[in-house]
Amino acid sequence: MAESVDYASLDVGDEAPETALHVTVEAVRKFLKVYMGNEGQGSRFTDPDAAAAEGFDRKPVIPGPLGFVHLARTIVDWMPDARIEKLDVVYRSPTYLNTDYVRRAVITDRADREGEIRFEMDVYIETLDGNRTQRGAAVVYVPRG
Amino acid sequence: MADESKVSPDLEPQFDRSKLGKVLGEADITVTEEAILQFAEAVGETNPRFSQPGPDLEALPGMLAIINRPQARVQVRFPFATVGMPAGTTMEMFESVRPGDVLHVSVKLADVYVKTGRSGTMGFVVYDKEFVRKRDGKLVARVRQSSLTRP
Numbered sequence: 001m002a003e004s005v006d007y008a009s010l011d012v013g014d015e016a017p018e019t020a021l022h023v024t025v026e027a028v029r030k031f032l033k034v035y036m037g038n039e040g041q042g043s044r045f046t047d048p049d050a051a052a053a054e055g056f057d058r059k060p061v062i063p064g065p066l067g068f069v070h071l072a073r074t075i076v077d078w079m080p081d082a083r084i085e086k087l088d089v090v091y092r093s094p095t096y097l098n099t100d101y102v103r104r105a106v107i108t109d110r111a112d113r114e115g116e117i118r119f120e121m122d123v124y125i126e127t128l129d130g131n132r133t134q135r136g137a138a139v140v141y142v143p144r145g
Numbered sequence: 146m147a148d149e150s151k152v153s154p155d156l157e158p159q160f161d162r163s164k165l166g167k168v169l170g171e172a173d174i175t176v177t178e179e180a181i182l183q184f185a186e187a188v189g190e191t192n193p194r195f196s197q198p199g200p201d202l203e204a205l206p207g208m209l210a211i212i213n214r215p216q217a218r219v220q221v222r223f224p225f226a227t228v229g230m231p232a233g234t235t236m237e238m239f240e241s242v243r244p245g246d247v248l249h250v251s252v253k254l255a256d257v258y259v260k261t262g263r264s265g266t267m268g269f270v271v272y273d274k275e276f277v278r279k280r281d282g283k284l285v286a287r288v289r290q291s292s293l294t295r296p
Contacts, residue, residue, distance in 0.1 A: 073205070
């Protein structure tokens with residue numbers, strides 16, 4: 001998490017520090033316990049055979065909503081005081097467990113208002129070779145000064 | 146609402162169209178400190194704003210997007226479908242969510258449509274959820290969840 005960010009210095013084109021994302025089956029079980037009330041035994045989220053039966057590679061997939069939460073975290077990791085007004089995420093292709101990804105954010109618009117700055121940004125989960133498995137657009141407010 | 150006029154009849158989704166745009170279910174949920182902390186821990190969040198007990202604690206943005214109550218759903222059958230999965234989530238947040246908040250949640254079926262593109266034919270079902278804080282009647286968040294099915 002960023003310790004201190006000078007929000008006023010950020011502008012269009014600035015990118016969040018790249019953060020690694022590597023989701024384990026234990027992490028997915030924890031999430032599913034909160035999300036669904038069970039640990040997803042025998043599902044495409046924890047079981048390679050179940051994932052293969054549904055047409056995915058023989059690797060469990062990360063639940064889309066968990067990717068959504070990680071994209072929200074990408075924003076507040078970068079801007080710890082941010083108020084996310086809107087986050088719109090498309091689950092483009094499977095994001096797999098036990099695989100290395102990076103989380104990215106880039107500012108696409110800035111508007112200064114009284115007491116706060118409004119940023120628009122794009123956020124992504126990407127494979128290490130740059131394929132975006134989840135992408136989103138966000139509207140975020142941070143305090144000015 | 147998607148224009149379904151060009152969809153071939155053999156791809157038409159089958160469902161109770163009277164449910165479109167209607168509230169399918171409602172529930173009151175009480176947000177506890179424990180739930181906020183459990184969620185932050187489950188996703189590895191360490192920002193004290195979302196993970197430290199105390200008067201300043203608030204729910205990590207995204208928490209409302211994963212609440213699956215009430216579990217109101219309409220049976221939608223796409224003739225070509227074999228596999229289903231989430232397609233996207235849109236969350237609009239208007240207020241912070243804090244321990245002790247009681248939220249009234251309502252779910253609507255927003256849209257059902259078929260789209261044919263480079264990836265083939267896919268069927269989409271879209272639900273809208275609204276979260277209203279009971280204490281003051283303020284709209285706290287709106288969440289739109291789309292799922293897709295494909296052959």
